Amino acid sequence: MTQPIVRFDKPTLRALRSSLDRALEGVATLYGIRVRVGNAKFTDTTADFRLELVVDRPATADGKVPESKEAQAFRQLAPVYGFTPADLGATVLLDEPFRIIGARPAAPKRPILLASIATGRRVVAPPTLVRVGLDAARRAA
16 A cells, blocks of 8 residues: 655655546546546645546547647647648658647747657647758658
8 A cells, every 4th residue: 555645745646646547547448538637736735736638539520530729739839830820730851750639828938739640749849940850851751
């Protein structure tokens, strides 16, 4: 059995987050959603975790899959970052091939959200780097 928590700190919250993720897998399966325990704010005696719940909706009658909030943000803000809305889903060549999957408007330094084509790993990057990688991918094609 695990020792009782006497105060919250980063290592304790990391362990707690992974336990919460495992505990919520059953809820996610039961309701057909994805559950993700996010960042935490904490003091010595309290901790507040962000909890994201995502409905995995099947494609609509016209075959379209509902977009994530990050994808919607990218389409809306693409010109601000020097892209076109059509660049969503485009391949970007950095140290490995990535795909543009969205934008995080609240992150001014690295607002572009990418996913590795090989592993699905998500990373964030500044628009300037993504534009260079996008140009490289277009030249290579």
